[in-house]
Amino acid sequence: MNLSSQSKASVASNLIRVSAVLYLVYYYLNGGRSATFDLALATCIALGILLALALLIRQGYKWTKWVLLVLLILTITPDLIRLPFTFRTNIYAGCIAIIIDLLQIGALILLFKPDKEEPVAEDVE
Helix, strand or coil, rough: CCCCHHHHHHHHHHHHHHHHHHHHHEEEEEEHHHCHHHHHHHHHHHHHHHHHHHHHHHHHCCHHHHHHHHHHHHHHHHHHHHHHHHHHHCCHHHHHHHHHHHHHHHHHHHHHHHCCCCCCCCCCC
């Protein structure tokens, strides 16, 4: 099954939107109610960036895949370092953190995956 560029962008956009919702759940599982203002503000900014990126991907902007790549490089390394602590404090939050990263990596793979060219049918007479 080959997906067109537009359908790949739609699927990638949906994956990023789902990861944004899960990021909000992750925030609350990690003590979001008792979080500082700075952490709440950082979470709102991260959610805004993810949702804006999902919208731009759906609109077909090609440069957004590079922005997503940079964001993943910047966020996955700290996630991996914090993951053992997250699992010790809340196993559900740890599982959600892994799912968020996998969804975003899946969206990135879809965006970078080249389109297969359709074979050109030759006229046989």
